[in-house]
Amino acid sequence: MITAPDRVFLEPATAKQRQYEALRACFVEKQPPSQAAPRFGYSPGTLRVMCSKFRRLPSLAFFFPTADRAAPSQRAQPRKVLLREKITALRKQNLSVYDIARALAHDATPLSPVMIGKILHEQGFARLPRRKDEERLAQIGPVRAAKADVGQLDLSPRSVHTKFGGLFLFLPYLAKLDLPAIVQHTDLPGTDLVPALQAILALLGLKLFGNARHSHVMSYVLDEGLALFSGLNVTPKRSFLTEYSCRIDPAVYPVLMRLWFDRIQRLGLKRGRSLDLDFHTIPFHGQDALVEKHYVSKRSRRQKGLLAFLVRDAEHNVFCYANAEIRKSEQADEILRFLTFWKERTSHYPEELVFDSRLTTYANLYRLDQMGIRFITLRRRSRQMLQAIHARPLSAWRRIELPNLARQYRTPRILDERIGLRDYPAPLRQMTITDLGHEEPTLLLTNHLTLAATTVITRYAQRMIIENQIADGIDFFHMDALSSAVAMKVNCDLQLTLMASSLYRLLACQIGEGYPAMRSRTLFQHFVDATAQIHIAEKTLTVRFQKRARNPFLLAAGFADQSIRIPWLGNRKLHLVFG
Secondary structure, eight states: OOOHHHHHHHSOOSHHHHHHHHHHHHHTSOOOHHHHHHHTTOOHHHHHHHHHHHHHSOSGGGTSOOTTTSOHHHHHOHHHHHTHHHHHHHHTTTOOHHHHHHHHHHTTOOOOHHHHHHHHHHTTOOOOOOOOGGGSOOOOOOOOOOOOOGGGOOOSSEEEEESOGGGGGSHHHHHHTTHHHHHHHHTOOOOSSSOHHHHHHHHHHHHHSTTSOGGGGGGSTTOHHHHHHTTSSSOOOHHHHHHHHHHSOTTHHHHHHHHHHHHHHHTTOOOOSEEEEEEEEEEOOSOOTTSOEEEETTTTEEEEEEEEEEEEETTTTEEEEEEOOOOGGGGGGHHHHHHHHHHHHHSSOOSEEEOOTTSOOHHHHHHHHHTTOEEEEEOOOOHHHHHHHHTSOGGGOEEOOOOSOOSSOOOOEEEEEEEEETTEEEEEEEEEEESSSOSSOEEEEESOSSSOHHHHHHHHHHHTTHHHHHHHHHHTSOOOOTTSSSOOOHHHHHHHHHHHHHHHHHHHHHHOTTGGGSOHHHHIIIIISOOEEEEEOSSEEEEEEOOOTTHHHHHHTTGGGOOEEEGGGTTEEEEEEEO
16 A cells, blocks of 8 residues: 555656656666656656766756756746646636736736746647637727618717718708719619618718728718718728729719719809810739739839829819720720710810820821810920930020919920921921920920910910829829728729819809819818717708808808708708808
8 A cells, every 4th residue: 555655756746756766767676768667657768868868967966957957937937837826727717818818917917928828738728719709708899880771870859979070061062963863873783781872972971081091981980970971870881892892883984974974064063175184093012914004103113003094174173084994005095085075975075185295196186186176285205306406506496484373484495386297197386495494395296376385385384283183182082092991993983083073173162262273182171171060850950060260151152051951861951050
């Protein structure tokens, strides 16, 4: 019978004692390793290696390491040893390493989840299986918004505070445009929970409130005012917005653009006589081999991207046409497709087009001349052409003065002459301009054969700001949002930009007082970026704006006198109150 004192020697409790007894059995009792090893939980091979090491150092020092070798884990990590029992007890309560870490931090004995995992592994605990949310401990986390559902829209009498109050300035325009009818005629996709009208309004609301990209929508899902603008209980989540833009058939966008163009013109947004045209490359950073390389002006290089054609009304500062379905082979003829669109919508061609040298070919320039359309464009400079220009005598040049230009170089020198070009069987006017602040001369081509040189140069100088105006659409309306969390289709984003640009111009024209010439970002800062209190009644919807310095402009423009029914808000009458 084994007594308690005997068990101390026969059943070693520590690793060093077990090692000592195993070696004693081999060297004193002369047992072979194959016989002694099973008694103490070793394999025969391990015990042979242990015996070999002991023969090289046959002393008690072998069993009592020096301070440098002794229990490094205990010296370096004393909390690990002290908290072992506590961690084991917490795991037996089915807590994860993160739950245990929070519990230890609450008791002022913090330990990292990695260290806790190591302790539990040493103690023989396996990893916990994935648990449901209701099985986890209650902890602080983000509030979950409800699922977007038009049937859950609450229009009961109550008051709502919103930071998106400025969006309700656009509701009268959308109601007058009869947006529900436009959406119905374009066959936009929708679901029972989020119909097509509500989906477009949700995207348009985020586009109009251009303070952030679409990826920031998750910060606003609990704002009832933003959801109310689109006629929903909550704003759709990021995943829905991404998926929705991918569900729209590309054939829908031309129809939507035509309907929007016609309705916005009836609402009073005038069309100017001169238009600025340009291509814009929206960079693409994926690995899709089908995406072509295009020139990116802001980076002065060619890279993968999607080419978008944009037309801006130079007089009224509004985008009126866009197309992102362009390949390189179709690039030069896009201007002709635009002219067909314009003629169908307005029954006449535009009077004047201004664009740069990369937009189309000389053959297409002759077609414009045959249509009676005046144009101003740049000509590409070759080395031979520059040599010929520099060889011209000074007597061939004349100096002019540019009026009404707040710029340093107002007295350039010009060569004004008639030339002939291949594929353009008619006289063409070329103006070579120097002393404009550029290293090389600028070459303008136009079929304005009798217009004063100062007028032509001034008009093209005004065209140079089209890059700034397109930048306004890119920056404020965030057209280059391909890398955001909401990966919207480019043609969907362009169409929303056209709609938002038109609505901002309607707002600016109604306000007057110099605002029609201002950029959308300025209008946003002065009027749209405003908090409001929304009072929902049985038959009315009253939006009371905060007091702001520029509210008198809105009052003078008659915004407070409007009373129009909003179909997607229970046909309630909208009233705007300022201050």
